[in-house]
Amino acid sequence: AFTLAERWQNRETLPITQSPLITRAASTMLQPDDVSPATPIRQPSNGGDSYFSASHSSRGIWACNVMGETTDSQSNAANAVLDDLPAPNQEFDTRLGLGDPYEVNPGDMNQQILVYRSPAVANQVWTQVKKALSMCNLTDKSEYGVDKQRTGTSALTFNGVPGLWSRFSSDSRASSRSNYDLYLLMGNSIQVVTYSRSVSGNHSVSIDQAAVNQTAETLALRWSATR
Secondary structure (H helix, E strand, C coil), rough: CHHHHHHHHHHHHHCCCCCCCHHHHHHHCCCHHHCCCCCCCHHHCCCCCCEEECCCCCCCCCCCCCCCCHHHHHHHHHHCCCCCCCCEEEEEEEEECCCCCCEEEEEEEEEEEECCCCCCHHHHHHHHHHHHHHCCCEEEECCCCEEEEEEEEEEEEEEEEEEEEEEEEECCCCCCEEEEEEEEEEEEEEEEEEEEEECCCCCCCCCHHHHHHHHHHHHHHHHHHHH
């Protein structure tokens, strides 16, 4: 305990020993100032939380969110398309506005960056992600409500490659939520930016997708500029 306390006290003079890529990710990924008024998030004063993580082992990308009696086989088939792909060398995640998943949430935003061995490997994964997402246009109805996912190709391009988008909604008598994901291919990396909101009762949950796209593009340009 004494050693750790002493190290903390002298932290400003200690050499940097962590991976430069982790330092780069922590300093360039999603920050509070990146969140626009069009994409509000739960603030710390209202129970909002945040985190940053770096991992050398990752499941990668999960394509289909709709899971139910009538859609399990389709969702599993789509996600299986991604099962045998090369795992990313590193994955970084940062999230702002995170709160209790069972409570109404004015919004939270997440940035995920998966770094692969080379641009060729990232392209290979991208092709399969595109295929998997195309299989995720699903609707599941049950006594609890309706889950729906729609996917497509975005008008936003990055380095000449159109992005991919996914929109998931879950409506029930108690609460309704919506997630919007934008995927961008960035050289040897894939970025996924997600914005989520939930409201009380069975209501349509609006998301300003253009505002999310703008944030995603800003983050992608920042990441690419510091390579």
